[in-house]
Amino acid sequence: MANLSNCNDDSNNNGSFLKIPKIKFTKLFINGEFVDSVSGKRFETVDPRTEEVITEIAEATKEDIDIAVKAARQAFDSGPWPRMPGAERAKIMLKWAELIEENIEEIAALDTIDGGKLYSWCKAVDVPEASNLLRYYAGAADKIHGEVFKTSRNLHLYSLMEPVGVVGHIIPWNFPTVMFFTKASPALAAGCTMLLKPAEDTPLSALFYAHLAKLAGIPDGVLNVVPGFGSTAGAAIASHMDVDAVSFTGSTETGRKVMMAATMSNLKPVSLELGGKSPVLIFDDADIDKAVDLALFGILHNKGEICVAFSRVYVQEGIYDEFEKKVVEKAKTWVVGDPFDPKVQQGPQTSKAQFEKILSYIELGKKEGATLLTGGKRFGNKGYYIEPTIFSNVKEDMLISQDEIFGPVMVLSKFKSIEEGIEKANSSKYGLASGIVTKNMDIANTVSRSIRAGIVWINCFFAFDVDCPFGGYKMSGFGRDYGLEALHKYLQVKSVATPIYNSPWL
Template identity: 45%
Template sequence: MANVVELSVPKSNSKIRVQTGLFINNDFVPSVDNIEPIRVYNPSTEEELCTVTAASAKDVDIAVAAARKAFRETWGKNVSGFERSRLINKLADLMERDKQTLAELECLNNGKPVKIARDFDIGDSIGCLRYYAGWADKILGQSIEIDHKTKIAITHPEPVGVCGQIIPWNYPIQMWAWKVAPALAVGCTIVMKPSEITPLTALKLSELVKEAGFPPGVINTIPSLGSVGGLALAAHRGVDKVAFTGSTVTGRKVMEAAANSNLKKVSLELGGKSPQLVFASADIEQAANWAALGILYNTGQDCTAGSRLYVQDNIYDKFVATLAAKAKELVIGDGFDERSGGGPVVSKTQYDRVWSYIESGKKQGARVIVGGERRTTPGYWVDATIFTDIRPDMKIVEEEIFGPVLSVGKFHTEQEAIDLANDTTYGLAAGLHSTDQAQCHRVSSALEAGTIWINQYNVLYNNVPFGGKKQSGVGRELGSHALDEYISTKAVHWNYGENIEWPL
């Protein structure tokens, strides 16, 4: 039997009980190789929370075998869409019941405020499960007329099989739901590899999977180092599809490992350096609200973070002053305090990375107008930081930072704004703010990104597809498009009347 830990919840007498073993075949089990466990920390205090079992390559093999057995015997084509829908909805019910506990656990391990985790991440995740539960009995094929007297063709959308899913640390619960829900809806089985930095909520969700009544092996959870579990799943010949969310550098390794093993199906949601454009006709107050949300939500730890902001020159000074005032209002602090709108960055490694970019911006001559100073208290705190006087060749302008750091530049013409926005190797998202409808159409059409926001930012819906262009990935999540990532379409050609003479 694997270990169980009880974690104390600050400002209350309650404790959260978490199983810390590998979740395989609906049981929490130790590693067969008994390798060194993963140390899990609280980023708000820098204190160790607990250790969790780390999967070895042999454990990955065991988890994949469990998922394969379930796919062949108790899931896949063996379970109706109605039953898949019922179980997914049951899982959503249990998440609803345990919303507060999950939010508190997310705060302890990830650092994000409880109210943000509870009301946004988890609320959206429950909605995601319910959305795909609604799809489970609507996975339809086609009948295609060939010759109505003698032949017909029929298409069968089938689950692709065993899916390796690798999720990041910035949205541990939400990315779990985005990956799990469409895969379950079409009948795939799953081996889930959470980030080694934030494994606790994936383990807690595994308890709910068992309670909901999913057959053993349908969902397996294997915390591990990325170099072990993640790449092992990508390279595993028993895995039919791999879905990855994370950095572009790691995404390339995942795709290479998948190609070199069995050419499995791959979807990648990768990094971004997303632009926001503010035109002279914009509502300055509202555009500043959205621009602040675009970079400061989740403490900037967001693939779509609007980290490059370009403002038309004739409103530049007024807009920047308005934006700076809003950034100063955000409270980045204790996640168990309802006043906090942001928490720490997730780890010491990420903290050092973000501060290296802030120091680089200063060294290369950008001007800090908000933030830019370190706190002396424990915790991986980075306050909202805004740079002006930027150049295109600065690291803070070119590279993904993944922290609450914004670079603000100016433009004169519409075409100049478009050129600045598209001057990046990424293409995940972009935003524009304008009340000129013709301009909105022109600019949104010209921007090179998978998601474009007009007069808003960082708002996603479970029924709208999401994904990137260029080095921001391949494939789509959310909406009906995500189902296609987990389906293999079989074409059946049926001859019921035509005979041929032989030999030809």
């Protein structure tokens, strides 16, 4: 059994490691103001450490989405943001980044109490990444330009890169801060206006970011934050005739619905970053201790609630037995508990629904005939904590090997040859991320070109960079976040032709 760090100690759960911030913003943010929903509906957001309600949040429904779209439309059609020089947009984005850094501890605490994320990780990585994304795309805002074409006809031809318009962003609950700025930053740099719907499980930091955007000088209507449920607010965004593009990150099932709604309305372009069941291939020549650390971090980071998690671990048969023994021993030392505790490595699952889903998959794995090596149970009796769990003797057709569990559950298998390893890695409907652990670069280069996934990590995990495009193959979606490719999602090309004197076109 993994180590438990005061997970059920009342003083700890009430924030003895850090003073819990007062919740300041619970209303919708539309047209530069915090407002109640039209219906007056509110929903509860729950602290997964304690299972207690933190506060109630205004719930956006179709009527609120209509109002927010109208504000964003007005801001795009008549407001200053799309017409502002890129350098001026950049100044405001940079100010927003500064304000985020000034409030880093409060924001990190909000994501910890709302989503069960490690406070230390939020403070060191997630919130700084928000500022990093803003600064990166601010640097691109004044470098958006088209081309002049040399043609065979007597024409002066050039292209313009123009903002696509009003964008709808729908983001998930596992990385509320990073996903907010992964979507908003390039769209803002492009000159778009937008609605952003945070997940109903983790709305607190998004509303705080809206407050900081106002202070930074983002004009009214440019950014609208509309917490609500996918079936109402999300559906209204995806199907709205006056939303020009949608960017969605979440499950493949919901991504289908978003795409269908966009198609059935105004054929708006859609970008989808969806589910994953990422494989890692560990070869005989690997340093076993490093491979164990990498595989465990790959599945237990962020309590397994990560689309790129190394949830399928394939180990070459020459080192399989030693690897299995060591990975189980290491998993039993993994520290689970209050995410404010700096010693803790794994906090609670984000919600009761996700907690119950993970436990149901663990039971399913037992019924399917997989061998439970460690874990498999709730951790403690308060909060949505689950033991780090490892299955072996997993067949490729088992649901625990095919479905995205989105929790701290590793499925462990062996392979013989490089060819068999590649075949197993590709035996999934998903293709988001993958990993290779080897000292042999010939193997690394061969396998990386054969795995069908949007990113391949060689001897590392979670190696993202804002310059590097990220997205999926197969049912993990299409379109790319990060890099300048993400900026281009929010731009469209207009060609302009002018006849030259004595042209036959006159």
